[in-house]
Amino acid sequence: MSRVSRGFAGRRQPVADASRVPPGQYVTGDFPVLSAGPTPHTPLEEWSFAIGGAIEQPVSRQWQEFRALLSETITVDIHSVTKWSKLDTSWKDMSVDTLLEGVGGDPQYVTAWCDGGYTTNLALEDVTNGQAWVAYEFAGGPARLLIPHLYFWKSAKWVRGLRLTAGQPGFWETYGYHNHGDPWLEQRYQGD
């Protein structure tokens, strides 16, 4: 029921890409960033990745041990809530399924926590079954989440661990952004 903006023609995506671009998004070749504070710089010798919270077997891996896990290279499209999408981005990463193997318990939700104090909340079903990864070897690491089927703020940068919880909102989620963040449903803000 939108009214036409007088004189606006717009610049459509090439047809080949159009089906890959969620509503309200545009394709960029750049890699804009969004973060709330300064870039943290944790030395690798002090870096670890921890799985904790409501599970039976908490585990913390140092950088070397983390890197020794089975890794893969994947190519995915990513979608930022700030409206840009970037197609065919390649990442070297390991699956969150691998990281969660054998931790036990019956958790339903995950809070990802990061250097710099950033957090984001996720349903366990959004980070398992080959839908989520921890990526490394990219500018600004050491590691970030990669959950391409949700808006990119859920792919937390500088991630240091996953805390399995009863579900509580993360950083942007407390500031009015959507709890789930599905770009195809345009779940940008609370109530969308």
Added chain:
Amino acid sequence: MARTALPRRLNWQFAKVVDVIEETPRCTSLLLEPPAWPGHRAGQHVDVRLTAEDGYQAQRSYSIASGPEDTDLLLTIERLDDGEVSPYLVDELRPGDELELRGPIGGYFVWERSSGGPLLLIAGGSGVVPFRAMLRHHVTSGSDSPVRLLYSARSLDQVLYRQELEALASDDRIAVRTALTRTWPEDWQGHRGRISPELLREVSWPPDEHPLIYICGPTGFVEAMAGQLVDAGHSPGRIRTERFGPS
């Protein structure tokens, strides 16, 4: 930090364009009258949506330049030559048109009187837009926090809100320092060249006074400023950033 109220849907609405103000050769302000504006806090932004005849739509986010106490909503748009939305807003839109928007959005890069200070605002280019809202709120709310704006622009004719910033700076609590990075008048009294660590140290309060710091501008600028402040001993937890890419 408390959650703000209950989830409420941010509905799209058609704001009337009351005035179009050419601020600089690259930036234009739109004075808007949204029919149902719920109010905003200084530093928040809105989403703007354009619709073509065939139903194609494009959305972008823009910082709010007006203070929470101002009657109308002011957006200042930088025209990006290869952009899809900003050239339309700057070149095509005229008073009497309607502009579809929703907001306000964002709750972190926000300053309110209760946020306190001392307050250091660091702007690169059109990154100064949300700071206009903060400065206006500072004055209107009667805040007694000292505030310093350090503003980097390419040249004098690119400085946004120049007269208004000069007027604001006559307030004892407010200081404005402008750095011109590419060209400057011969008699330019402000800083010449990019913001250096020395200038940053000179303008900022020392880390042990725990200034609350907001940085807004292009990614490279924000990274450089935030990095220098952390290196100088400022707590990362007191530094809030807002970055924009070439979108």
